[in-house]
Amino acid sequence: MEKPYVIGIDMGGTNTAFGIVDTRGNVIAKSAIKTDNPDIEAYVQELKEECTKLIESVGGIDKIKGIGAGCPNGNYYTGNIEFAPNLPWEGVVPFAKMLTEAFGVPAAITNDANAAAVGEMTYGVARGMKNFIMITLGTGVGSGIVIDGKIVYGHDGFAGELGHVNVVRNNGRMCGCGRSGCLEAYTSATGVARSAREILEMSQTDSQLRSIPAESITSKDVFDAAMNGDEVAKEIFNYTGKILGESFADFVAFSAPEAIVLFGGLAKAGDLILNPIVENMEKNLLPIWKDKVKVLFSTLKDADAALLGASALGWEL
Amino acid sequence: MEKPYVIGIDMGGTNTAFGIVDTRGNVIAKSAIKTDNPDIEAYVQELKEECTKLIESVGGIDKIKGIGAGCPNGNYYTGNIEFAPNLPWEGVVPFAKMLTEAFGVPAAITNDANAAAVGEMTYGVARGMKNFIMITLGTGVGSGIVIDGKIVYGHDGFAGELGHVNVVRNNGRMCGCGRSGCLEAYTSATGVARSAREILEMSQTDSQLRSIPAESITSKDVFDAAMNGDEVAKEIFNYTGKILGESFADFVAFSAPEAIVLFGGLAKAGDLILNPIVENMEKNLLPIWKDKVKVLFSTLKDADAALLGASALGWEL
Numbered sequence: 201m202e203k204p205y206v207i208g209i210d211m212g213g214t215n216t217a218f219g220i221v222d223t224r225g226n227v228i229a230k231s232a233i234k235t236d237n238p239d240i241e242a243y244v245q246e247l248k249e250e251c252t253k254l255i256e257s258v259g260g261i262d263k264i265k266g267i268g269a270g271c272p273n274g275n276y277y278t279g280n281i282e283f284a285p286n287l288p289w290e291g292v293v294p295f296a297k298m299l300t301e302a303f304g305v306p307a308a309i310t311n312d313a314n315a316a317a318v319g320e321m322t323y324g325v326a327r328g329m330k331n332f333i334m335i336t337l338g339t340g341v342g343s344g345i346v347i348d349g350k351i352v353y354g355h356d357g358f359a360g361e362l363g364h365v366n367v368v369r370n371n372g373r374m375c376g377c378g379r380s381g382c383l384e385a386y387t388s389a390t391g392v393a394r395s396a397r398e399i400l401e402m403s404q405t406d407s408q409l410r411s412i413p414a415e416s417i418t419s420k421d422v423f424d425a426a427m428n429g430d431e432v433a434k435e436i437f438n439y440t441g442k443i444l445g446e447s448f449a450d451f452v453a454f455s456a457p458e459a460i461v462l463f464g465g466l467a468k469a470g471d472l473i474l475n476p477i478v479e480n481m482e483k484n485l486l487p488i489w490k491d492k493v494k495v496l497f498s499t500l501k502d503a504d505a506a507l508l509g510a511s512a513l514g515w516e517l
Numbered sequence: 518m519e520k521p522y523v524i525g526i527d528m529g530g531t532n533t534a535f536g537i538v539d540t541r542g543n544v545i546a547k548s549a550i551k552t553d554n555p556d557i558e559a560y561v562q563e564l565k566e567e568c569t570k571l572i573e574s575v576g577g578i579d580k581i582k583g584i585g586a587g588c589p590n591g592n593y594y595t596g597n598i599e600f601a602p603n604l605p606w607e608g609v610v611p612f613a614k615m616l617t618e619a620f621g622v623p624a625a626i627t628n629d630a631n632a633a634a635v636g637e638m639t640y641g642v643a644r645g646m647k648n649f650i651m652i653t654l655g656t657g658v659g660s661g662i663v664i665d666g667k668i669v670y671g672h673d674g675f676a677g678e679l680g681h682v683n684v685v686r687n688n689g690r691m692c693g694c695g696r697s698g699c700l701e702a703y704t705s706a707t708g709v710a711r712s713a714r715e716i717l718e719m720s721q722t723d724s725q726l727r728s729i730p731a732e733s734i735t736s737k738d739v740f741d742a743a744m745n746g747d748e749v750a751k752e753i754f755n756y757t758g759k760i761l762g763e764s765f766a767d768f769v770a771f772s773a774p775e776a777i778v779l780f781g782g783l784a785k786a787g788d789l790i791l792n793p794i795v796e797n798m799e800k801n802l803l804p805i806w807k808d809k810v811k812v813l814f815s816t817l818k819d820a821d822a823a824l825l826g827a828s829a830l831g832w833e834l
Contacts, residue, residue, distance in 0.1 A: 348667070354772050355647070454682075456674075
């Protein structure tokens with residue numbers, strides 16, 4: 201009989217969430233541990249113990265087809281977590297191998313954005329699509345590119361870093377990657393907050409955002425102000441959407457996707473961000489692609505999306 | 518017995534070259550006809566008649582595995598040539614179907630740059646590579662993207678228009694596609710000539726190029742002057758290479774290729790163009806890709822490259 205479940209692991213810098221998922225994308229059981237154990241062996245042991253409780257509750261390890269994990273800097277080809285700046289383990293961690301040995305079932309890892317793309321394709325809005333691009337708009341900007349039904353990993357396993365294409369060639373903002381002018385520096389949650397500070401500094405226009413100390417403004421504040429009709433806040437979303445839309449037109453020239461799917465905090469801004477994205481993407485597309493490429497929001501339930509995405513890798517093992 | 522030959526067709530706006538190719542990429546026999554027959558049926562008939570002479574010389578149609586054609590606006594999925602501005606036939610031409618019916622063997626078509634990429638992968642410098650990007654630097658700038666050993670066609674068959682990503686967002690040069698700031702407007706042969714005219718106009722520096730009427734300067738003139746040590750001409754190559762190198766860094770962030778392969782007239786400039794490309798690509802790459810991505814020149818013999826590339830499609834049928 202086909203094994204009915206997979207395990208999904210969503211490793212973040214602080215917490216590691218994990219759960220048992222069925223073929224329809226229902227999370228049957230879930231739990232979490234801290235990621236901060238500096239001893240990787242001890243961390244995997246704790247993960248195994250906690251996860252085993254869930255596994256027993258669905259009938260034991262024989263019901264589990266595989267394990268998929270979304271990890272910062274996770275390399276699908278090697279199964280290693282490689283030099284992840286926000287994790288407690290240095291250098292190269294053979295995480296897929298450690299999982300396989302601990303649980304006795306096959307395991308695969310990838311990075312967070314690729315996991316989200318697999319999840320969207322397996323259970324979400326991209327079900328049935330063979331060609332789409334997932335853009336995750338969170339603290340950073342990540343991407344998972346799907347061509348011919350498969351995640352693009354490239355020659356070394358690290359393809360799909362669209363948060364780090366250049367969008368402002370000269371005098372662009374410094375990016376966390378050490379370079380300047382990256383898409384992420386403008387369109388991540390922190391990028392939106394930076395835009396707010398810059399606009400407030402440069403213009404004299406009245407804004408609700410002026411009641412917040414400049415250094416503490418968050419993208420959530422900008423969203424709330426825009427929903428209240430604040431013109432400056434709306435301008436910030438228009439600017440963010442313009443940069444995204446212009447970039448999306450270039451992404452389309454690369455892989456001619458059926459859709460671009462947005463996921464993450466900023467995607468919750470709805471039309472505030474979608475309208476300027478679509479307008480500017482259309483304005484910049486080659487004629488052959490005008491009115492042909494959809495821009496969609498993820499339909500995965502927020503709390504479970506990363507876990508679901510990671511779990512989807514388990515079906516391919 | 519395996520059929521030992523394929524037919525390659527390289528359709529240009531003026532001439533259509535075609536030939537018989539063996540498994541090692543030797544062009545056994547070749548010929549050409551004019552492309553300018555406004556009657557597509559008559560054109561295919563003439564193509565068949567001339568091509569049959571070559572086919573008879575290698576033992577008849579039973580020796581032919583398939584036909585591959587590189588055509589302007591050729592769509593691999595549909596087999597149609599769609600709205601090609603430089604061909605005498607309007608609208609949609611079901612060219613692959615017409616070839617199959619005329620010759621009685623399977624036929625496939627694609628555009629010129631994709632054909633070049635397939636050729637490079639089958640017979641050239643990209644042999645054995647699963648992930649690379651072909652950039653053709655001619656009158657226009659085209660691209661063929663290979664991921665996991667296959668050409669990327671995308672959702673609609675038109676993927677890989679990297680000549681039309683934006684490289685100058687504000688006040689960029691007008692491009693033949695109707696938009697502005699495209700890579701092609703700066704790094705095609707005509708783009709190089711435009712750069713020459715702009716630099717000569719704006720600066721007072723002495724240059725051999727000033728002896729040529731501004732409107733007749735070609736990229737070949739710029740190359741010749743640079744080889745003679747002309748500083749302005751060298752500056753033009755540095756500028757062209759800078760724009761290419763910056764763009765290549767973004768392409769790498771998309772598909773993490775093993776190599777980027779250059780083909781076409783401008784590729785003949787050798788180190789004059791290669792050095793600034795590599796320098797600026799490396800400067801703009803994310804740290805994980807530094808010193809890892811090769812930039813190579815095509816090794817296909819120039820006169821036969823397009824024909825060879827198209828023929829390679831024939832092996833896959």
